[in-house]
Amino acid sequence: MWNDIRFGARMLVKTPAFTIIAVLALALGIGASTTTFSVVNALLLKPWPYIQDQNRLLYVSEYFPKVSSEHDNGVAYPDYLDFKKQATTLEGFGTTTAATMILSDGEKPDRYLGAFITADAFSFLGVQPILGRIFRADEDQKGATPVALLGYEVWKNHFGSDANIIDRVVTINGKRVTIVGVMPKGWRFPEACDLWMPLQVEEKENARGNFNFACFAKMKRGVSIEQARAELEAIGTRIAADNPQTNSGVSVRVRFFREEAVSDAKTLTLLLMGAVLFVHLIACANVANLLLARGASRAREIGIRLALGAGRRAIIRQLLAESLVLAVVGSALGLILAVWGIDLVIRAVPVEMPYFIRFDFDWRVFSFSLALGLGSAVLFGLFPALQASRPQLVEAIKEGGRSGIGGGKGQRVRNGLVVAEVALALVLLVGAGLTLRSFLKLQATDIGIDPSHTLTFRVGLPPTQFKQEDAGRFFTALIPQIASIPGVESSAATTSLPASGNIGVSALILEGEAEPRQLQNARLAHGLAITPGYLATCRIPLLRGRDFTLADNKDSQRVVLIDELAAHKWFPHTDPIGRQLAMLEKLGEPPKWATIIGIVRNVVYDRLTERREFPCVYAAQYQNPEWFMSVMLRTKTDPAAFANFARAAVLAVNKEIPIYKVKTMDQVMVESFWERRFFGTLFTVFAGLALFLAAIGLYGVMAYSVRQRTQEIGVRMALGAQAGDVLRLVTGHGIRLVASGLAIGVVFAFFLTKLLQGNLEGVSVHDPLSFGVVSAVLLIVGLLACYLPARTATQLDPVRALRYE
Amino acid sequence: MNNGSKPLIHLEDVTKVFLTDEVETHALSGIHLDIKDGEYVSIAGPSGCGKSTLLSILGLLDTPSGGSYSLKGSEVANLSFPERARIRNREIGFIFQSFNLIGDLTVYENVELPLTYRGMSSGDRKSAVTQALERVGMGHRAKHLPSQLSGGQQQRVAVARALAGKPAILLADEPTGNLDSRNGEAVMELLRELHAAGATICMVTHDPRFAQNADRTVHLFDGRVVEDNRIAA
Structure with missing residues (x-):
């Protein structure tokens, strides 16, 4: 195998143009896929830092189905107390409310987003401080000594990482508060908080009917979410029966905490992952096409190997080794592109992400990239290897002999791959067109004010x-x-x-x-x-x-x-x-x-x-x-x-009093639909990439076809064919491929765009304009991709073409 | 030299028909041929008479349309592709008119190639390759690429490759066809030496001078054996 790899690497070095094109196509596909996978990983796979037994953590909310079945309210504080008291399936039940916390001990006041949180929450979440202790269970009782936990960044930046910070009394929101602990780096529960104080709530100030507390719970070991949900719904029904004025018609929603945290982005992220895998498939199709053409040109070498007694398995192994070398180099370059890509993704998010969403380059991302690279090697390498390993042996080893793979079946496969590329590109472009139109509509929304020349900031006492x-x-x-x-x-x-x-x-x-x-x-x-x-x-x-x-x-x-x-x-x-x-x-x-x-x-x-x-x-x-x-x-x-x-x-x-959230009104507007812009932009970038790769693929096939048909074109020209006839001959072939791809792509797009339902504003998933414009764009790009090889064909010297072998 | 009664190669009523669309071309018709161990046979005839087709069948590169072919007493006419590949690798050494060296491999690697397919250990391969290259006088060029050699030298390397695996028979298809007369002579001399050392050789040639080097000349015409002359020593 090592000999195969060594020889494969040598062959790739000897054909730099082929190698560069193939590696770049793979690197683009793998880079884009890895970048997107890092988003999937951050949202759906990567465990959150410090929280133990995350698969038992739930998010609990109340809502009025009659008002809106989609929008959750919080939980009313008295309801929270009832849930906590009565639930037997839960190990812990906590609640929190975000608040501005102003630390005013330094030269200037610093404003932080803090959270008032039930005292036992950190205990059942399983997080430990790096200094001091977490809250004691009695510290959320009214009249308890005010205490606070510092976030790592506050400890570092505001207090200079003071190791003696514990038991120091500081001023938070004008109150003297004792620091009891420092939380580990990266801990900002529930989303982006830097300070925590025990939640001290008087029930009379937060009567039933005020649904404004975010609640989370941890199931006991062995309890399923269905059991926990059934119990909490039963408690909710009892609360409603006892308090019909406030709670009649209130439903309880129980979801995994992670599901709640990423629900908005989950569908779009998975769609994006699908889209980017389409791009990668197009890249693989291109490389497969290149390999098929290369296999044809290496038919003689392969014929000699077979004549010398190589089995097909040995030939396939040899060719797959070359694909493997391509994939490894493509993966390595793709990983570098992904590092940049992830950086760009992070920069493209205009809002502060929750602490648990981290686009780190962890072993999952690395394994994905590696697996994608190896899988791709098989995907794009196997068929060309199978094809190349069965040339017409006697013909192949003759001087000037041509391989069977050069015509017939090989050509059909290459054509098929181009049709598939065009179809995939169309699906992506239609998806991008729809999200782009939706985003442009949102951007043009008249919100009833003039947002220009307006600065905003938040301030408060x-x-x-x-x-x-x-x-x-x-x-x-x-x-x-x-x-x-x-x-x-x-x-x-x-x-x-x-x-x-x-x-x-x-x-x-x-x-x-x-x-x-x-x-x-x-x-x-x-x-x-x-x-x-x-x-x-x-x-x-x-x-x-x-x-x-x-x-x-x-x-x-x-x-x-x-x-x-x-x-x-x-x-x-x-x-x-x-x-x-x-x-x-x-x-x-x-x-x-x-x-x-x-x-x-x-x-x-x-x-x-x-x-x-x-x-x-x-x-x-x-x-x-x-x-x-x-x-x-x-x-x-x-x-x-x-x-x-x-x-x-x-x-x-x-x-x-500090000011914070300083933004222009235009920025506020952008943030109000940033996800759509973010995903729309990524979709468009990936669709553009798909279009580029499909155009390259079509160009490659047409150029190869012209080379293969040189003699035929020479004969036609010798018989009096004009340049226009040759141009029509070549472009006609290409346009037939594009048209087939468009027809198949439109059918697929018709069904696949339904997945975008619910994520588009003011645009139908079957928007005829998007379908029409995208088809036209693809057709024009296809024509251009055919034109260059066709023009080359018209410039052939018939005498030389007739001698061509 | 062993000219015993059991032939190394035995062809009986071998035919080869090529089908293209509606046209049937009979390349070989009713070929009977025995080649004994240690024999040096040349196959001669005009262009298109079926010499190369016969050699392809003898080399298991192609299968006959009819008849039987036994090599070392075993029927090989209708073996599967992998079985034919295995026999080609172990029993047959090819020398082609156009050398058919792989341009991206060094001389050493070209000669080593059939041995790697045999699964031979690296040490055994090294010794066999070195021996074969020395035998054809190309040991000093082991690290060169084919493009750095003259035509004659390339054909010597091809001979070394054919020899390295100690095959039962060497099949040579117009081995001097791409060489000038001086290099052609040198290659023929090399084949003579190999034959003298006991190798079985079957060579296709249309040059009567080189055909005379063989013990026996088989003449083909229109796909049939029309003459089988044993040349007196």
Whole structure:
């Protein structure tokens, strides 16, 4: 075998053009496949760091099927307590809520995303700190000494990796808190948190009906998810029976934690993996075609070997050894391309990924690449080897003799491979066309505001440190400060940025209506608070009535704005201005009525990929101040240049309050459909690659065919064929191949694009434009690929062609 | 030399018919031929008479359409491809008109090639290859590629390759056809030496001068044996 490999390597070195083309085709296929596999690995295969027995970890949520069967709510805190108390199939049941945590011990305050988490959670998750201890079970009781766990990066960057950090008292959100431990590097549970404090919740502050806690659980050993689900559903039914007003119609959803974490991206990632394997198949088909042609040209050598007593097995082994050398070199180069590819993929993700999604180059990725390379060697090498190992022996060893593989069956196989390449390329191109169109439609979505020249950032006062009036005063002082920055046209604050998805759904009643007996039957709306000037800053047209003013404060009558959809849905036949509505903050409490003073144009607050059709109610920030808000400033020039001015303005109002999530509104828009752009771009890149490889394949076959038919073309020319006749002869052959590939590809694409259902916006999976344009593009590229060999054929010298052997 | 009664090769009523579309071409018709161990036989005849077809059948490169062919007493006419490959490798040494050396292998590797297919150990191969190359006077060129040799030298290497495995018979198809007269003479001299040392040789040639080197000349015409002359020593 070693001799075979050595000889194979020597043969490949002797034919550099063939080797370079084959290795590059394989490297592109393997590189793209390995890059995509690293995404699959990160999302679906790679175990998450530090969590033990991950296959027993569940995600639990509650939702109203009547409202939406797709969107989960969180779990209401009292419901969580009931689940935890009654469940017998679970080893642990925890909950967490994310929160801004401001560490204000240094020269400047640092804001981190933290999590309040039930004290026993880290214990049943199985993670251990690198310093100190995790929380004790009693530390989430009200009145317990405030303690915190530091993330590795906070410990390193904020505290300089201080080994004596344990028991040090620091200020978090204005509270003196004792550090009890430092978590290991890379631990950011549940997604991207850097600080943890025990969750201390008063049930009365979080009544039933407020579904806002993320819950996770660990099944006991030997319990199946079906058993756990059945038990939690039964408990949910009991809760609903005991609390019909809040929980009637509430269902419990139990999923594996991993499934929940990657559900949005799973389908697209697997589709992408399929697409990239198509690309690799095209690459393999190209190499197989090259090998078939090469086998024909080596028929004499193979004939001699057979004459000297080589068995077919020895010939096949020899040729497969060459394929193996090609595959190993292609894999090595593919791995290098994959390293770059993974880097590009990471850079193409505009949002912070959850800590457990890591595109590392681990043994799975390496094994995949190796297996793909070896598998490919068999895939592209076996058939050409089988073909080459049975030449017409006597003919092959004659001087100038031609092999049987050069014509007939060999040609048919080469043609078949090109047809398959065109078909695969068409499927990919149609998929890419659909995702591209969908992404372009999303990009062109009118979200109801003018996002240009707008900078946004998040800022807020920790509720544990500041009273509600303080929050009101802070924003009252901040907004004029921001607006006075030279170059700023206007400024305002909102609890929810358009297209961000950071918005909740609230129940409400209109005047004259009784409070609903069950929450599931309540009117629902998006609710947000805004400061005066928000409409102007976002350029949201006020259709009727008036905007908020500074006079709409806690001392004045409560007022709200509603959008067109609310006006149309709730007041189809009456004028909404002057009518009243009340948001139901807690069922059973007296409603706080507010008067509708204006109607504004509809604005999209959901992420563009997760749009829901809810009416929208705008409350006046200064009448019921919120602690955390997004500030927006419309600028005359590049908004990104105003970040430092904005930061300084905030510190001028309160030197302990940092700003974070500083983004232009255009970036917010992009993030609202980044997955579609990300996958759409990758699909397009892979489809482009497929098109390129298919064109190369077609060109190769046509060029080979022209060489094989040189004598025939010479005879035709000698008999009077014109250049046009020869051109038609050659291109006609190529176009027949392309047309066959297109026909087969269209049929496959028709069925395969159904897999994209649910991941396209405003485009049918059978969009005729995408199918038509892609077919036309392939046809044109096919014509070009045929034209070059055809032109060569027309320039043949008939005398030399007739002598050609 | 052993000219005993049992022939090394025995052909009886061998025919070869080529079918192309609707045309039947009878390349060989009713060939009877015995070649004894140690004999030097030349096959002569005009172009297209079936000499090369006969040699292909003798070398198990092709199968007869009819008749029987026994080599060393065993019927080999209708063996499977792998069995024929095994016999070619062990019992037959080929010398082609166009040398048929593999251009990407060195002289040494070319001679070694049939031995590798035999599964011979590396040490045995080395000794056999060195011996064969020395025998044809090409030991000093072992590391050269065929393209670095003259035609005569290439044919010597081809002879060494044919000899290395100590086959029962050497089949030579116009071994001087691609050589000038001086090199042609040298190759014929080499074959004479091999024959003198006991080798069985069957050579196709249309050159009467070289045919005279053989013990016996078989004349073919239109696919039939028309004359079988034993040349007096």
